[in-house]
Structure formats: C-alpha cells, structure tokens
Amino acid sequence: MRQSNSYIVLFALGMCVVVGGLLSLAAVGLKDAQKKARDLDTKKQILGAVRELKDTDDVLKIYAESIQSEVVDIEGNVVDTSIPAEEIDVSKEYKKDPAERLFPVFKYKGSPxxxxxxxxxxxxxxxxxWDKIWGFVAxxxxFNTIEGIVxxxxxxxxxxGARITEKEVQQRYNGKHVMExxxxxSVTMLKGEKHPLxxxxxxxxxxxxxxxxxxxxVNDMLKAYLGYYQAYFNKVKGM
Known part of the structure; x- marks a missing residue:
C-alpha cells in the first residue's frame, strides 16, 4: 500500500530522533573510555622521550612513579591552574600569543x-x-643535552616526511646539544640524507x-619551543 508523504516524513523524523539518541548515548558512554585512552597515549609519548617502553609495561604505574609535572608561563613562573599539565591542550595553546600560553613541564626521575x-x-x-607536527623533547x-625526542x-x-615517527630518525638527536x-x-636536521657523521x-x-x-x-618547532622554555630552565638552574 502506498504511504502518504506525511507518513514518510514523520517516519524519517522518528528514525533521526532514535538514531540521534542512540549516538548520543554511545558518545556519553564512551567518553570516559576515550579520555582514558588519550591520557594513556599522552603518558606513553612523554615517557617515550626518556626511556624504552615494552608492550608489557604498566605505563600508568611507571608514569606515577617517575614523572612530576607542573605548568609554567613564558617568564618561567609556575602557574597555579586547575588543569593538570597532562591535560593542557598544546594545539589550542599554539593558537595564542606565546606570552599568553600555558607551558607544561614533565620532570623525570630515573629512580623512584x-x-x-x-x-x-x-x-x-x-x-x-601538509599539516601539524608535534612531539616531546627531553x-x-x-638543560643542554638531549636525552631523547619523539x-x-x-x-x-x-x-x-612521515619518517619523523621512526625510532631511527628520532634517535639521531640523542646526545646532541642545544646550547653553545x-x-x-637548538639542533638542526640537515637537508638531504646520509651525511658522514x-x-x-x-x-x-x-x-x-x-x-x-x-x-x-621540525627545526622551527624545536628551536621555538626550546626558546619558550628558556626562562624556566634558567630559573631552575638559578641563573
């Protein structure tokens, strides 16, 4: 039997409401899981700048035992913020003037x-x-020798360009110095490859x-951010 146009419209609207409701419920239900996944990934990247992680490692336990964090401003002052350093969205801070940004710092202890x-x-x-690049430098x-970088x-x-995620490329920075x-x-990645050591x-x-x-x-990013943290580094050194 042929259905009227009004029936079809009402049926379509009803389906939109039902599907939309189910999607909203799914988004709410997955919100905590997604946040935990993002948190774990961030902590893996932070730790990855200073140590090798195995698949069997308890990342959250290692992180809790070896990392202390704080947030500073461009002048190197520690900022009292309700947002943990791990949750500072660096991509959003990047859109602000450097003088207005929040800068996370993660302090690593090799022995708990x-x-x-x-x-x-x-x-x-x-x-x-083609698009944004990011990472962590240790x-x-x-405050001169690079311990590691991701x-x-x-x-x-x-x-x-996607090779910047390869361990072999990242390990080239280990032991290099950023001050003279x-x-x-900073440290500059040269044009071309296979330069003699x-x-x-x-x-x-x-x-x-x-x-x-x-x-x-990569060169611009590394030098810029090392510059943003110089006031903080100097304060820690007591300069």
Missing amino acids: SSEEIDAYIVPIYGSGL LKND FDHKGETPGL NGQLV ESMNDHQVDGMSGATLTADG
Whole structure:
C-alpha cells in the first residue's frame, strides 16, 4: 500500500530522533573510555622521550612513579591552574600569543626513590609540509643535552616526511646539544640524507631524503619551543 508523504516524513523524523539518541548515548558512554585512552597515549609519548617502553609495561604505574609535572608561563613562573599539565591542550595553546600560553613541564626521575630530577620533558608543536607536527623533547638536567625526542604528525608524506615517527630518525638527536657558549642554537636536521657523521657538528643531525620542508618544520618547532622554555630552565638552574 502506498504511504502518504506525511507518513514518510514523520517516519524519517522518528528514525533521526532514535538514531540521534542512540549516538548520543554511545558518545556519553564512551567518553570516559576515550579520555582514558588519550591520557594513556599522552603518558606513553612523554615517557617515550626518556626511556624504552615494552608492550608489557604498566605505563600508568611507571608514569606515577617517575614523572612530576607542573605548568609554567613564558617568564618561567609556575602557574597555579586547575588543569593538570597532562591535560593542557598544546594545539589550542599554539593558537595564542606565546606570552599568553600555558607551558607544561614533565620532570623525570630515573629512580623512584631518588630526589634528583634526571630530565625535563617539554612538548613541541608546529607545522610540517601538509599539516601539524608535534612531539616531546627531553633534556638532561644540564638543560643542554638531549636525552631523547619523539615526533608525531597528522599528514606528512608516507616514506618521506612521515619518517619523523621512526625510532631511527628520532634517535639521531640523542646526545646532541642545544646550547653553545650559553646561547640557544637548538639542533638542526640537515637537508638531504646520509651525511658522514664526521661532517656534522654537535648541533646537527642527518636529514630525510625528499623531506626538506618537513625537516624545516621540525627545526622551527624545536628551536621555538626550546626558546619558550628558556626562562624556566634558567630559573631552575638559578641563573
């Protein structure tokens, strides 16, 4: 039997209400699980800048035992905020003027029983060839030597710029120095690849073939964020 137009419209509206309600319920029900997944991923990345993690590791336990966090401003002052450092959205802060941003700091202790901070981990954020790139850089407590670094991206080219996520590329930064004669110089990823080790200085790492613009984005991102944290680093050093 042929249905009237009004029946079809009402049926379609009813289905929209039912489906919309089910989707809303699903979103609410999954909200906590999604937040936990994001929290776990963030803590994995932070720890990944200073140590190797195995699939069997209890990331949350390791994090709780080895990481202390705080939030600072561009002047290096600790900011009293209701938002934990782990929940600061660096992508949103990136859209603000640096003087108005909140900057998370993660302090790593290699031994839970130790009082000494072995490394300071800070987020970095910028633009690659096609979209945003980000990561975490860990500096030893001399605020000069890179302990480790992790990168991620949204849309860099597979096999080219996307290689910034590869461990081999990231490990090139280990042990490099970001200061020279008391001044920030950062570490630069060179254009091209397979430069002889003896041809690179203490502030350079080998590049990625065919990914010059992504490398330029990494260089700009790293130097900018190390600069944003210089006031904080100087205060910790007592300068």
